[in-house]
Amino acid sequence: MITTFYARREHPPSAELARRTATVLAGWGHRVLCVERSALAGFLSDPATPVIARQDNGVEIIHGAAERVDLETLYTDRRLGDALEAWRADHAHRYDAVLIDCPHGTSDTAAICLAQLPDTVVAVSGDGSTDAELADILRRADAARDRMSYGLPQLTFVPILPPGTTSPTLTALADNWISREVSPAAALTALAFDARRHQPRLLAALLVRELDASRLLVQNPRLLVAGARKAxxxxxxxxxxxxxxxxxxxxxxxxxxxxxxxxxxxxxxxxxxxxxxxxxxxxxxxxxxxxxxxxxxxxxxxxxxxxxxxxx
Structure with missing residues (x-):
């Protein structure tokens, strides 16, 4: 599964959360690829041959220097959309999890990281922007995805709220993966506290199970984590x-x-x-x-x- 980590405004903890989640998954025996924010321009220029620059704690990482890229030219003249779909299909088989550190804001690069590349978006709230702003960006990404000609499934959104807070606006975006048998507020509260830990194990376990474990997330989180190892x-x-x-x-x-x-x-x-x-x-x-x-x-x-x- 390919997961984008996103925050509306500059929010280093979203990048840190991606790295920590990757480390947990790799420690459980999963093969993990991280695409760093600084590497996205170079990666989008040539997604067919990304360079795996180094490994860190068992995680393979694509990194690079930040640069500008003309995405309109890439899409129209170099068929970037088709190249990204080929990359998605290939990496679904090569890795158990691909995590993308998305740029903040509403740039073209962020739009691609939200609309075309991922299956799931982990949306980090609490960066000073309103939940309505964040929810609007996510809904527009899902609408843009629907307009693409690749038959992509609906995006799933995993809001990460500040501990001790609730957000009906963001909670509503998670209704396509949270079981009707559990409280959405309880599920997101568990993730909120877990995501701030040094090892976000509940989030990692949920992602590796492709979000099909919301009942365990609420009712038996220890069992959810215990069952997330590859074996x-x-x-x-x-x-x-x-x-x-x-x-x-x-x-x-x-x-x-x-x-x-x-x-x-x-x-x-x-x-x-x-x-x-x-x-x-x-x-x-x-x-x-x-x-x-x-x-x-x-x-x-x-x-x-x-x-x-x-x-x-």
Whole structure:
């Protein structure tokens, strides 16, 4: 996933937050690339061959000297838009996370970092600008993205608020990734306090899971962090596949449906809590028959099975 870190005004903590998040992810075994703010002009001039200048704490970094670039010429004469899409596709496979330190303000370079390059924007508030100003810039970036001809998905926004504050304006921008089962204010409050730490582990864990963990963020943040290491994510992926295969077989095999209901309850609880140890034990202990049958699956079992499949 490609993530831009942005603040409306000059806000060094947004760059620091990007660097610290990258260090946490690399420490968990993920391959991470950081694009520094000073390197963006040179990078946009030739995104096909970016130079990985150095590694820092296991993070690969593109850096350079600040310079001016004619983006209109690059887009019209050198097809920069197509080159960036090729870069995005390539780096989605080469790295577990790409973090971009976006220039502040509303420059053309900032617009590209907000509208075309990322999947997610971490928007740092509390720099003296109003939340309305920041929200307006983010909405315009999303609208500009919609007008592009590359079929890009909707941006996701992760507002980082000052600890102890709320912002209905910015919270509303996060409604496409925060689960309806948790309070948006609680999710952003947890991130606000975490982001100011030396190691922003909750933010890193949330990003590496592509924001699909807001319930854990609020209900069990320790488990969210524990499961964000690369080895644990691989294990989780394998377990999800085993559960998916099991649920598919249940709909085609004669079963002890009372036992199946108990199993479904275990799976529902384990998935809700992210308790992969319990799920692993449940899968190891169960036995599923494979006798074909013509009798319909009980309606309650069918409904719960479909719900579980939708969450995998």
């Amino acid at each position: 644990e994510l691989r294990r989780e992926h394998a377990l999800r596949g085993r559960i998916r295969d099991l649920l598919t077989k249940l709909t085609h095999s004669a079963q002890d449906w009372d036992a199946v209901r108990v199993l479904l309850g275990t799976l529902e609880t384990g998935l809700r809590l992210g308790d992969w140890d319990t799920l692993d034990r449940a899968l190891a202990a169960l036995s599923v028959t494979h006798t074909r049958h013509n009798r319909p699956i009980p309606a309650d079992v069918a409904a719960r099975t479909v719900t579980l499949l939708d969450h995998l």
